[in-house]
Amino acid sequence: MIHVRTRLTADFTVLSNALARRRGSAVTVGVAAYIASLPDGTPVTIAALCDHFSEGEILISRALRDLEAAGYLERRRERTSTGQVRTRTYFYDVPGGDSSTDPGRPPQPPRPPKPPRPRKPPAAEKPTPTGENATPTTEAAPATTAPAPAPAPAPASVPAPAPAPVPVPAPASASAPAPSQGPVSLSDADPRAVAVLASLRRVDPRLVLSEKEAARLAPAVAQWLAAGLAPQQITAQLTTGLPDHFLARPAGILAYRLRETPLPAPPPRPLDDQGAPRPAVPPPFQTCDGCERAFRAHAPGRCRDCRRTEGSPSVAA
Numbered sequence: 001m002i003h004v005r006t007r008l009t010a011d012f013t014v015l016s017n018a019l020a021r022r023r024g025s026a027v028t029v030g031v032a033a034y035i036a037s038l039p040d041g042t043p044v045t046i047a048a049l050c051d052h053f054s055e056g057e058i059l060i061s062r063a064l065r066d067l068e069a070a071g072y073l074e075r076r077r078e079r080t081s082t083g084q085v086r087t088r089t090y091f092y093d094v095p096g097g098d099s100s101t102d103p104g105r106p107p108q109p110p111r112p113p114k115p116p117r118p119r120k121p122p123a124a125e126k127p128t129p130t131g132e133n134a135t136p137t138t139e140a141a142p143a144t145t146a147p148a149p150a151p152a153p154a155p156a157s158v159p160a161p162a163p164a165p166v167p168v169p170a171p172a173s174a175s176a177p178a179p180s181q182g183p184v185s186l187s188d189a190d191p192r193a194v195a196v197l198a199s200l201r202r203v204d205p206r207l208v209l210s211e212k213e214a215a216r217l218a219p220a221v222a223q224w225l226a227a228g229l230a231p232q233q234i235t236a237q238l239t240t241g242l243p244d245h246f247l248a249r250p251a252g253i254l255a256y257r258l259r260e261t262p263l264p265a266p267p268p269r270p271l272d273d274q275g276a277p278r279p280a281v282p283p284p285f286q287t288c289d290g291c292e293r294a295f296r297a298h299a300p301g302r303c304r305d306c307r308r309t310e311g312s313p314s315v316a317a
Helices: 026-037 046-052 057-070 134-145 153-157 169-175 177-181 191-198 211-226 231-239 250-260 304-311
Strands: 073-079 085-091 285-287 294-296
Touching: 026 046, 026 057, 026 085, 046 057, 057 073, 191 211, 191 231, 211 231, 211 250, 231 250
Parallel strands: none
Antiparallel strands: 073 085, 285 294
16 A cells, blocks of 8 residues: 555644554444544534434444543533533543643643532431331421420421321222222112113124123213103213224223213203193093093093084084
């Protein structure tokens, strides 16, 4: 090999032979030479290097780790004047950052001292969070209250822990009846509500409920029935727009719809001859005293046609 050397007076970079002849990956040496040629302040993140080189993130990140392990590169997390934390990269011509070997290079500024790490609180201050163990808390409480002269605030703080029994036992006791109501038999539930729940599988075969689930959902369906909704309306509200795949039991989806869906307005009742709304239960059949035809009425008497005939004199004549 014969070197054809040209004396460069501008736009060149000086590399040590130890770095240029470094054994290992050529990508590591290439990345090091590229970083050494960049001016201060140029971003040298993995994304920025990938935009320049044709290698991918894996090779670039491996080259940066090799340079960092060899001492040519150092990455520090520093806080700026605005309070932001940024990663600053330092590149050294000689591992360790010794610039005294190069007399022509101006001395590098000293490294800024690393910010001290926040000290962990002593172990004596941590018994308060662990309120689950009664013995450590009771021992720590007197220790903290002993230094205090026990003024009026000390008794005032005693009522505050009074809610301590409220850590969740109270909700647990409130939620305890719920499981007791789960195993209620179907015989105690409204048969109409159970019939509505049992008919859901005819619309969607996935809506198969167990006895416990039906007994737990029956009270909510009974409330919808009491509000004046027909079973067909309840079925439509519970089966319309169901997801293609269930991530939970069908009972959970039905319970959510019964709890969160607002009750739709019941259909208006038809009006009778006098303009009053007809009752939900039709009156029984009666036999007309005039024409012996069957008609619905609450009391025996004459049908509508016979009453109309008796009331119009022209027809009677």
